[in-house]
Amino acid sequence: MSETRWAVLPAGRAAGARTRGARIGDEVIVWSREAEQLEGEAEELDGEAEQLEGEAEELDGEAEQLDGEAEQLDGEAERAGEGTARSELSLVTQVGRAFQQAHPRIPVILDHGRHLVIDGGKTLRQKEDTCWRVEPLLPGVTVVDRPARHPGRVDPIAAGLVAAVSRPPYEADTTWLAQLPTRHSTSAGFGQAADRAAAALDALGYATSRFPVTVGGGRSANVIAEKAASPDVVVVTAHLDSVNIAGGPAAAAPGADDNGSGSAGVLLLARLLAGLSWEHTLRLILFGGEEQGLFGSKQYVASLSPDERSRIRAVLNMDMIASRNGPQSAVLLEGAAVSQSLIDDLAAAAATYTGLRVETSLNPFASDHVPFIQAGVPAVLTIEGNDSANHHIHSADDLLDHLDYELAMEILRMNVATLAGWLRPAPGPAPRPAGPVVSWAPGRLDVFVTGADHGLYHKAWTESSTTEFERLGGLPGGS
Numbered sequence: 001m002s003e004t005r006w007a008v009l010p011a012g013r014a015a016g017a018r019t020r021g022a023r024i025g026d027e028v029i030v031w032s033r034e035a036e037q038l039e040g041e042a043e044e045l046d047g048e049a050e051q052l053e054g055e056a057e058e059l060d061g062e063a064e065q066l067d068g069e070a071e072q073l074d075g076e077a078e079r080a081g082e083g084t085a086r087s088e089l090s091l092v093t094q095v096g097r098a099f100q101q102a103h104p105r106i107p108v109i110l111d112h113g114r115h116l117v118i119d120g121g122k123t124l125r126q127k128e129d130t131c132w133r134v135e136p137l138l139p140g141v142t143v144v145d146r147p148a149r150h151p152g153r154v155d156p157i158a159a160g161l162v163a164a165v166s167r168p169p170y171e172a173d174t175t176w177l178a179q180l181p182t183r184h185s186t187s188a189g190f191g192q193a194a195d196r197a198a199a200a201l202d203a204l205g206y207a208t209s210r211f212p213v214t215v216g217g218g219r220s221a222n223v224i225a226e227k228a229a230s231p232d233v234v235v236v237t238a239h240l241d242s243v244n245i246a247g248g249p250a251a252a253a254p255g256a257d258d259n260g261s262g263s264a265g266v267l268l269l270a271r272l273l274a275g276l277s278w279e280h281t282l283r284l285i286l287f288g289g290e291e292q293g294l295f296g297s298k299q300y301v302a303s304l305s306p307d308e309r310s311r312i313r314a315v316l317n318m319d320m321i322a323s324r325n326g327p328q329s330a331v332l333l334e335g336a337a338v339s340q341s342l343i344d345d346l347a348a349a350a351a352t353y354t355g356l357r358v359e360t361s362l363n364p365f366a367s368d369h370v371p372f373i374q375a376g377v378p379a380v381l382t383i384e385g386n387d388s389a390n391h392h393i394h395s396a397d398d399l400l401d402h403l404d405y406e407l408a409m410e411i412l413r414m415n416v417a418t419l420a421g422w423l424r425p426a427p428g429p430a431p432r433p434a435g436p437v438v439s440w441a442p443g444r445l446d447v448f449v450t451g452a453d454h455g456l457y458h459k460a461w462t463e464s465s466t467t468e469f470e471r472l473g474g475l476p477g478g479s
């Protein structure tokens with residue numbers, strides 16, 4: 001009978017062990033199970049035993065080496081934990097504390113909120129659940145990374161949009177959404193929320209439409225708004241529905257954070273991005289049926305032709321962006337290999353324009369970015385850091401009182417700066433002189449004008465040179 005020896009080490013000190021361990025945030029878990037498992041298999045399979053034994057010995061050696069490394073590290077740094085598991089280790093990805101609530105007796109070896117390492121869970125790997133997933137813990141993977149901050153060049157248009165991110169309209173939308181008794185996907189409240197969002201998007205000049213969604217025997221809808229430009233499309237999404245899992249469809253479900261916060265985020269980004277011309281088409285989608293199993297996004301993605309899918313450059317999904325679950329404002333960027341460049345762009349924008357602490361994961365789960373990723377479309381989720389510490393979601397207690405609007409503003413600053421890069425400002429009309437301000441200095445002439453995009457532009461002439469118009473920022477969309 002073999003057991004799994006494991007140790008949790010600080011990631012910074014465990015660089016050498018990382019290839020055989022799994023990194024989760026600031027920690028690396030290393031374990032020795034594989035060698036023992038292979039030995040067991042070798043004993044069973046007499047015919048192929050020699051080869052496997054060879055491999056097992058090799059791995060055994062690695063395991064010993066790993067043990068050695070761990071012991072060595074012990075001297076330098078405290079281990080976060082170590083022990084012996086009774087069975088194979090598994091990786092859990094969960095929404096809230098859904099897995100721990102469903103399986104309170106399964107020992108948790110490493111708790112990183114949305115991600116857990118547990119002792120066992122092999123029989124749960126085949127189970128389908130919308131709120132948790134169990135899979136083998138693989139060596140050499142980074143489940144959650146914490147990339148170093150690399151601030152980039154400040155782009156004037158992105159900086160102008162970042163400066164225009166403002167709390168009052170966002171707070172008003174979140175408040176309106178959360179005062180509905182419920183936005184359960186098939187409820188009257190969901191219909192009211194969809195009507196109000198569609199009217200707001202319509203008033204901003206977007207072409208709006210409804211996409212019918214089937215939720216079991218009931219009906220819901222996606223609200224879609226588009227500002228058409230090139231055939232290439234950038235999609236911004238959030239789910240509009242809320243849920244009270246214990247209370248059922250009629251129970252109170254304010255859904256302030258999940259996902260009033262993301263829905264109001266779509267509306268705020270819609271306001272900011274409506275005021276400028278973009279090279280690529282911008283599409284905003286508020287999904288229904290998310291809480292019942294991603295019905296709105298699954299049915300939407302299924303409706304797209306291969307050509308329509310291939311024209312989507314990026315999908316930015318927001319699900320829970322306004323609850324601060326730790327001492328620092330933090331965000332998790334979650335995607336897959338297909339969305340690695342989107343994650344990199346968001347992390348760079350976070351470092352350039354915000355003070356957010358960023359974690360990343362290529363283990364997509366349980367929100368509307370997943371159906372896009374499964375169809376090969378680059379999609380990424382932006383979600384508040386340490387979301388599993390938010391105990392209020394999916395209940396009558398997901399209230400406005402628990403929101404931290406400044407965290408939402410930070411995530412929206414990161415998102416709008418990134419979207420400006422993905423959408424690319426259209427070359428558009430040259431700045432239009434509207435009440436120009438001119439100043440002279442000896443041998444120099446400076447002109448300041450308001451552009452057609454309501455931004456402030458500057459152009460200068462000297463005796464020997466002339467500058468192009470440079471955008472100095474200003475409020476996109478104006479007022």
Ligand SMILES: [Zn+2]
Nearest residue numbers: 258259319320
């Ligand atoms: Zn959600």
